[in-house]
Amino acid sequence: MTQSRSVYRFNSVIVRTPSQSVVNGLRADDRGNPTHAGVKAEHDAYIAAMRDAGVEVTVLPALEAFPDSVFVEDPALVFTEGAILLRPGAETRMKETAEIAPTLRDLFDTVLDLPSGYADGGDVLTTPKSVMIGLSARTDRTGAEALASCLDRLGRKAEVVATPEGVLHFKTDCSLLDDETVLSTARLARSGVFEDFRQVIIPEGEEPAANALRVNDVVMVGSDFPRTIEMLDRLGYKVVPLKTTEIGKIDAGLSCMSLRWYRA
Ligand code: CIR
Numbered sequence: 001m002t003q004s005r006s007v008y009r010f011n012s013v014i015v016r017t018p019s020q021s022v023v024n025g026l027r028a029d030d031r032g033n034p035t036h037a038g039v040k041a042e043h044d045a046y047i048a049a050m051r052d053a054g055v056e057v058t059v060l061p062a063l064e065a066f067p068d069s070v071f072v073e074d075p076a077l078v079f080t081e082g083a084i085l086l087r088p089g090a091e092t093r094m095k096e097t098a099e100i101a102p103t104l105r106d107l108f109d110t111v112l113d114l115p116s117g118y119a120d121g122g123d124v125l126t127t128p129k130s131v132m133i134g135l136s137a138r139t140d141r142t143g144a145e146a147l148a149s150c151l152d153r154l155g156r157k158a159e160v161v162a163t164p165e166g167v168l169h170f171k172t173d174c175s176l177l178d179d180e181t182v183l184s185t186a187r188l189a190r191s192g193v194f195e196d197f198r199q200v201i202i203p204e205g206e207e208p209a210a211n212a213l214r215v216n217d218v219v220m221v222g223s224d225f226p227r228t229i230e231m232l233d234r235l236g237y238k239v240v241p242l243k244t245t246e247i248g249k250i251d252a253g254l255s256c257m258s259l260r261w262y263r264a
Pocket of ligand 1: 025026027068071073074090093121122123169171172250251252253255256
């Protein structure tokens with residue numbers, strides 16, 4: 001049933017309003033704090049772009065106790081067939097799952113719990129061939145395998161792959177452009193994980209642009225990456241540039257700010 005619908009066909013998303021504490025979000029390198037107003041503006045534009053792309057947006061309230069809770073992609077995974085509550089691999093983010101669980105139980109008939117290990121939604125790329133789960137500092141092998149068995153229960157085939165050393169999440173370095181094509185950094189493409197796909201490689205120096213987001217007819221791309229935008233434009237994609245300067249300071253991109261699915 002879902003196989004005939006593109007995996008980037010969505011009519012529903014969940015987002016969470018950024019808290020004031022977002023300025024203290026986790027980051028690997030300190031490039032200065034983002035401002036709350038800046039993150040909020042980027043988030044507001046993201047919500048507007050989602051609505052323009054034709055999806056219904058559920059906006060959850062800010063959680064001051066969790067600086068990174070605006071990145072709802074990490075504590076859960078959602079599909080038409082059901083939701084999976086994950087266990088984020090960062091200490092300060094683990095309790096975000098309990099915060100989002102009641103909303104998912106309201107919206108989905110089937111909600112599974114990751115039985116063991118750690119896994120972040122940012123490490124999961126859904127493609128028409130499989131659901132790819134990247135091992136990373138946040139997603140361990142136990143979590144990846146447990147997630148694969150949850151996906152099997154939802155009728156989805158999983159594939160456990162590697163994330164390049166030092167890269168936060170698998171999807172930090174890639175996104176799906178259409179049913180056959182991925183956008184990837186050169187370093188991730190070199191690992192060979194996308195051999196079965198057409199690959200569009202990010203221009204050198206614009207690596208954070210790899211976390212783009214295909215939603216229905218458009219591809220959302222960080223507006224700080226003009227060469228990537230021009231490349232995708234030339235390839236015929238309908239690009240929607242969105243500012244990610246502030247969330248980029250806390251290692252986030254466009255996929256991180258939503259949970260997306262097609263509600264049948
Ligand atoms: C973190 O380190 O968890 C956040 N500062 C960024 C999370 C980005 N999420 C994602 O790529 N899915």
